[in-house]
Amino acid sequence: xxxxxxxxxxxxxxxxxxxxxxxxxxxxxxxxxxxxxxxxxxxxxxxxxxxxxxxxxxxxxxxxxxxxxxxxxxxxxxxxxxxxxxxxxxxxxxxxxxxxxxxxxxxxxxxxxxxxxxxxxxxxxxxxxxxxxxxxxxxxxxxxxxxxxxxxxxxxxxxxxxxxxxxxxxxxxxxxxxxxxxxxxxxxxxxxxxxxxxxxxxxxxxxxxxxxxxxxxxxxxxxxxxxxxxxxxxxxxxxxxxxxxxxxxxxxxxxxxxxxxxxxxxxxxxxxxxxxxxxxxxxxxxxxxxxxxxxxxxxxxxxxxxxxxxxxxxxxxxxxxxxxxxxxxxxxxxxxxxxxxxxxxxxxxxxxxxxxxxxxxxxxxxxxxxxxxxxxxxxxxxxxxxxxxxxxxxxxxxxxxxxxxxxxxxxxxxxxxxxxxxxxxxxxxxxxxxxxxxxxxxxxxxxxxxxxxxxxxxxxxxxxxxxxxxxxxxxxxxxxxxxxxxxxxxxxxxxxxxxxxxxxxxxxxxxxxxxxxxxxxxxxxxxxxxxxxxxxxxxxxxxxxxxxxxxxxxxxxxxxxxxxxxx
Numbered sequence: 345x346x347x348x349x350x351x352x353x354x355x356x357x358x359x360x361x362x363x364x365x366x367x368x369x370x371x372x373x374x375x376x377x378x379x380x381x382x383x384x385x386x387x388x389x390x391x392x393x394x395x396x397x398x399x400x401x402x403x404x405x406x407x408x409x410x411x412x413x414x415x416x417x418x419x420x421x422x423x424x425x426x427x428x429x430x431x432x433x434x435x436x437x438x439x440x441x442x443x444x445x446x447x448x449x450x451x452x453x454x455x456x457x458x459x460x461x462x463x464x465x466x467x468x469x470x471x472x473x474x475x476x477x478x479x480x481x482x483x484x485x486x487x488x489x490x491x492x493x494x495x496x497x498x499x500x501x502x503x504x505x506x507x508x509x510x511x512x513x514x515x516x517x518x519x520x521x522x523x524x525x526x527x528x529x530x531x532x533x534x535x536x537x538x539x540x541x542x543x544x545x546x547x548x549x550x551x552x553x554x555x556x557x558x559x560x561x562x563x564x565x566x567x568x569x570x571x572x573x574x575x576x577x578x579x580x581x582x583x584x585x586x587x588x589x590x591x592x593x594x595x596x597x598x599x600x601x602x603x604x605x606x607x608x609x610x611x612x613x614x615x616x617x618x619x620x621x622x623x624x625x626x627x628x629x630x631x632x633x634x635x636x637x638x639x640x641x642x643x644x645x646x647x648x649x650x651x652x653x654x655x656x657x658x659x660x661x662x663x664x665x666x667x668x669x670x671x672x673x674x675x676x677x678x679x680x681x682x683x684x685x686x687x688x689x690x691x692x693x694x695x696x697x698x699x700x701x702x703x704x705x706x707x708x709x710x711x712x713x714x715x716x717x718x719x720x721x722x723x724x725x726x727x728x729x730x731x732x733x734x735x736x737x738x739x740x741x742x743x744x745x746x747x748x749x750x751x752x753x754x755x756x757x758x759x760x761x762x763x764x765x766x767x768x769x770x771x772x773x774x775x776x777x778x779x780x781x782x783x784x785x786x787x788x789x790x791x792x793x794x795x796x797x798x799x800x801x802x803x804x805x806x807x808x809x810x811x812x813x814x815x816x817x818x819x820x821x822x823x824x825x826x827x828x829x830x831x832x833x834x835x836x837x838x839x840x841x842x843x844x845x846x847x848x849x850x851x852x853x854x855x856x857x858x859x860x861x862x863x864x865x866x867x868x869x870x871x872x873x874x875x876x877x878x879x880x881x882x883x884x885x886x887x888x889x890x891x892x893x894x895x896x897x898x899x900x901x902x903x904x905x906x907x908x909x910x911x
Contacts, residue, residue: 467571610830624672712857
């Protein structure tokens with residue numbers, strides 16, 4: 345016999361349950377049902393060649409859907425991961441033009457108006473978004489040994505306490521010819537491989553995402569890295585022209601003016617940061633604060649160093665000595681380089697990066713000068729521009745490749761018979777760098793076909809038109825590919841005169857490289873800076889304008905490094 349006097353089998357039919365009202369008794373009992381995952385297998389062949397495309401009969405939208413949770417800032421967030429394709433259309437004919445692969449992480453139960461969207465992409469051109477997805481602010485990320493070499497498998501992924509999911513839903517876009525994205529016939533991949541063509545296709549993707557997911561009224565942000573910063577400038581203006589005004593844009597590791605690529609004035613502070621890190625400075629006592637030291641070198645770079653470059657082969661002994669102290673390179677070598685610390689040899693090797701630690705048989709990474717690799721024997725003869733041979737990429741390429749396949753197939757449950765294209769050299773080699781800026785001027789190629797791509801004007805135009813747009817320039821101080829001081833020069837010279845609007849632009853600097861987020865401390869600080877920018881961008885604008893007048897921006901504090909006061 346059941347000893348519980350209130351056991352179901354022993355209760356009279358009219359018995360009252362303790363603590364329940366009559367209304368509660370009549371209400372149906374709730375049952376908790378776990379959301380089901382929906383794996384997806386995609387048999388379509390996604391070619392990455394210039395003339396490849398998928399058939400019009402394969403222009404479907406598909407997705408794997410999985411459910412997860414992550415803890416960020418002490419709060420548990422339930423979210424849905426959606427991995428698949430959206431079909432973009434030609435804006436004139438409305439016929440399908442491309443099938444674009446994406447990964448989205450969206451917080452469950454959030455309201456459209458209150459929940460921002462952030463669209464991420466890498467650069468190249470020709471890069472998928474796998475690098476920013478696995479390394480930065482997604483709910484999960486890879487574990488690396490940066491700036492050291494990450495040993496071979498088994499690798500690990502971890503929940504990301506620095507995820508941006510507490511502030512925004514996250515959509516990672518793979519441009520045509522990367523990932524599993526491809527043109528839809530009769531279009532070809534090459535039709536999307538160009539500055540303006542690419543930005544137009546990303547704009548079409550964003551509009552399709554907003555429509556399919558009922559997100560038109562959500563706050564909207566862009567996050568671009570490397571060439572992705574040039575893309576963001578062009579894309580932001582195109583979106584404005586289409587009636588989509590953004591709330592914020594993050595430019596990480598910027599290249600806004602290709603005419604200044606290799607400018608030694610812009611590169612010198614990064615060379616000095618590398619020498620500081622590897623204890624090769626000739627400065628005594630050794631500076632203890634990298635940011636303050638970088639500001640000192642920037643002052644020298646735009647004054648005495650610039651004049652020395654202009655006067656060479658005439659030289660000033662004091663200036664050459666100071667240059668040697670800042671870079672750790674001896675005077676004779678600097679003179680042999682014509683004082684150009686950004687010079688390259690005939691094989692494409694950076695003279696500075698291969699010389700600083702030459703006595704140890706090592707070279708520095710161009711993407712992150714903290715990273716070193718063997719440069720003796722056959723290692724010193726490998727093409728530096730081929731694949732992942734840069735020391736920085738070598739240090740992490742194994743973990744990226746393995747964990748992306750594991751994460752995509754096993755956790756996000758999307759599988760395909762196609763090869764995933766993380767980097768597409770064919771896209772880069774066939775890229776159309778022509779660019780028509782908002783004034784109608786050609787800012788991509790000159791009359792001789794030389795690349796002169798300049799997108800700072802596009803950014804200035806959209807900031808002037810959308811006066812509430814917040815822009816954050818995030819820079820790694822050991823990045824020799826897109827040197828932080830060159831970015832500041834470009835922002836200072838950007839044709840944006842209005843000082844009030846310039847207050848929407850801030851710059852931040854981190855002891856990291858091109859992929860700022862691969863350094864743990866830098867990633868945490870960048871997340872904090874992003875959170876601040878997101879809060880400002882989505883706050884009451886009238887109130888924010890009063891606050892802005894009472895406080896200084898990060899760039900203001902950096903004095904000579906500030907883009908805010910530049911004309």
